[in-house]
Amino acid sequence: MIMQILSAALQTFPPAVLSWTVWKCSVCGVEEKKILFYHPNEVEKNEKIRNVGLCEAIVQFTRTFSPTKPAKSLHTQKNRQFFHEPEENFWMVMVVRNPIIEKHKDGKPVYEYQEEELLLFNGTFLRAMEDGGVKVLKERLEKFFHRYLQTLHLQSCDLLDVFCGISFFPLDKMTYLKIQSFINRMEESLNIVKYTAFLYNDQLIWSGLEQDDMRILYKYLTTSLFPRHMEPELAGRDSPIRAEMPGNLQHYGRFLTGPLNLNDPETKCRFPKIFVNTDDTYEELHLIVYKAMSAAVCFMIDASIPPTLEFCRKLDSIVGPQLTVLASDICEQYNINKRISGAEKEPQFKFIYFNHMNLAEKSTIHMRKTPSISLASVHPDLMKILGDINSDFSRVDEDEEIIVKAMSDYWVVGKKSDQRELYVILNQKNVNLIEVNEEVKKLCATQFNNIFFLD
């Protein structure tokens, strides 16, 4: 299928979240009590009630036409409202200011992941209500969204945010096995650890968590926790080389969550709590993130066992030295591999790859992700085309291929094979369709020769 899109770059206001509400549907309740969270909070109470009531009305009204699939969004002249029912009778509504006349694709999926992140840190709404009533739930929502909405930058969302994938760190078998061995030994020595995840350079290497939980944890780590700790590092504060403790091996390990100073007996050992496997076993865990150089390990321990300072010291003394050695091993091996494969050269193709099966994503379009600014190296309009192609793919199950001629000698190619999607942006003067097709074939042969990816 070939589509030619004439895309005009329009000067627009960036999309922005106008409001965000969470409320509970109930047959007979005081209107105000329905509202669990309302952003922005400054809005006058009556207006809050009015807006929520309107949303509820829309939802209930549209439900009569489609009882199983209620309305997901409502597009109006000025803005667009997204409705989402994460749990029965619990609704979240996001109102986004319209950027341009064309619809913006990215809102919806982002919205769902956000809910999952909420789930990761707070557990289900119902559970929270059972635990402590509406008040507790309200407090938790307030706390979560206050921080979360700051990290949500709709204007810089793009295809990668739609995928919400996981970037895996490329590694040779032997080093990978060494990491396995390290994790197994750590879980053995720190026997209260239930799950472990291992990351290097903000890319995942191992996850003991199930895929869906890891996806959300990964997003939290890479968009929120790591960036927060990177800035002080870059600024030279909080030097990672610690003062050597007597009789202790020098290492570069430190806690990203939990105690700041192990030598201070007064220090608090409080770790964020996360909720995993919410569908069946519903586990509440403490999240310990420990980092040495570029290697980060997440240890997750059962929430019923509060980690003590003594435990943190033990962890530090066991994990720190070994992780430091391992991190430099990985770095060394990675450089060797890079030299062998010759991957040091600037990639000739700009592409985004995503595999729905293992959530692996790979992009040569994006620079390192930062929390505030998108570092996509291509024009936002091209990114929008990618979003459109993705939306087309999601409508059919068949494998397909879309080639788009964009403005000024740009070509955008989207391919879907089984569970994989590949988007390539080419910029060559005076090429025709056949030549573009050949170029993409070449890319597949070099970059994806080790997977079954139909040409």
Place this chain on the structure above:
Amino acid sequence: MAAAMGREPSGPAEDETPGAAAAGAGREGGGGGGEEGEGRARGGAEAGGCYLALCARPVHFEKANPVNCVFFDEANKQVFAVRSGGATGVVVKGLEDRNPISFRMEDKGEVKCIKFSLGNKILAVQRTLKSVDFLNFIPDSPQLEYTQECKTKNANILGFCWTSSTEIVFITDQGIEFYQVLPEKRSLKLLKNQSINVNWYMYCPESSVILLSTTVLGNVLQPFYFKSGTMSKLSKFEIELPAAPKSSKLSLSERDIAMATIYGQLYVLYLRHHSRTSNSTGAEVVLYHLPREGSCKKTHILKLNRTGKFALNVVDNLVVVHHQDTETSVIFDIKLKGEFDGSTTIHQFVLPPRSIQPYQIPVAGPASVTSQAPVPCKLYSSSWIVFQPDIIISASEGYLWSLQVKLEPVVNLLLDKGKLMDFLLQRKECKMVILSVCSQMLSEPERGSLSVIATVFDKLNQEYKKYLEAEQSYTMVVETGLSRSNPLLKRPVRTQAVIDQSDMYTHVLSVFTEKKEAPHKFTIAVLMEYIRSLNQFQIAVQHYLYELVIKTLVQHNLFYMLHQFLQYHVLSDSKPLACLLLSLESIYPPAHQLSLDMLKRLSTANDEIVEVLLSKHQVLAALRFIRGIGGHDSISARKFLDAAKQAEDEMLFYTIFRFFEQRNQRLRGNPSFTPGEHCEEHVTFFKQVFGEHALMKPTTF
């Protein structure tokens, strides 16, 4: 009962006075250390864990008495019982050849020494200080005795040693004489002789080396090496005596010296007694390495930490030191880590001292009443005589044993698993013990930590890799035809220490995963640790290990873990593995993608890929794939049409049908199918659905 004590066969064998025979080594006697040791010994014996034992089938011989003289020959490991100087019979029994040799010979006086040449060809008997008599045992050769006198005037023969089936060395107090025996001519030919003052001598048959004690103090040792008619003098060396001798008299006794081959190298073992003047904590055994070329060097010191009477054996490359006072023995392994002081390595004994396993003497004679209880044998008896490398003789009871090392008790005595493996891997009969140690450390109650398990796996695989490499380089040499130019090349011997993947799988890992007593996290960690270790030594991992990993992961629904392992190619690609993954698709859908990826990487499994796609009714995908690799001209049209029909998609069927029509046109100039393609059914179906006019018309040129 020093090692060398009984080497002069006539002496102790005839001497029945208890204690006298064993009077050898213990010059300074028991002392406090002895008492302390005794207590330990008793405790040890009660607690079990005896790692030394006498062989179950000893050689029984008539015990020495005034009319029966007993001799032992170290070279052939034979006991000679000579009755009345041979007139009433000589019975020869060996450890290896179980059939005794009996014969009679004329009584020409007291026999001082009697030995067969190698292969029992010629018997040599020494009756006087000046000459040795010979008797042929070769069929059809002259049966009369013949005699050889020593060449050196006024010299006395100290003894003789056979170095082959026809070569013999006389050792006299003034030198050595090397002869070739000519049995047909009933005479000897002198090959070489050497004048040197000799105090005493010692022979190591394994390495054909004779050691002579020279000089007044006797501590300068001169070795000679014999090989097929040649005699070579090795460089002499001096044994450091513990204290400066007060007078110039013989200070180094043959009782304190032994020679043995340890790990393929010849060593001279010197039992240095505790001297009251030095600060040493006890006696020690000093090992001098005697290479074929170059000079002899002091290399190892074995600390005994006790005093008293000692005897040495070498069993399975271990130095065994028996201590008579405490009735216990200790063992040393010179390959294990010791304390290195720059020139010598100091070793402590590997295991706590233990007594030799209690031994029951079987009730002798078929005539005896069967109900009679077996008699416990007195161990460490003063009438014991010890020979190298592993012989213990009880002259008073008429038994000859070989000493054995039992590995099972060692397992519970050596708690450091890494050290235990180092020890076991050097032993001859180690395989089953090692495998049982592996099983033991994986299961309760003695489950080892992962780092210990990793250490053990690494040690096993290091040995395994060594063998694989030797095997590989041997095969390479054979294949390139270089073997003819190198006659010394031998196929590497696979010792029991080579524990391969199939051993581990059969005896340890499969049993361990099936037991399911350990938490699955531990099970998987162990399997991954083994795979890691194999990879570390660059050993290709066998498919069945991967299967075990997958089975375990699947059993516990750990599919995401499996997915990650495959993603990082920890489980190497293979067709069987890909098929296994395919079979998992119903319980874990992503296995389908993983399997297809793997088949693609194998690049030899294109047919399988097509089959997989067709089975999923992905007919177009299959066709595109096969076209992509250029195989679409040879595929079976019927197979694709079958699949297309099953998909119940008329447009798909049309497309596939048309593709093959076009192929027919291109290959044969006609779009219709040949009878050999068996597509009649599909043509009918096509006509039925799309009408006859839809069939492709042959293009005419």
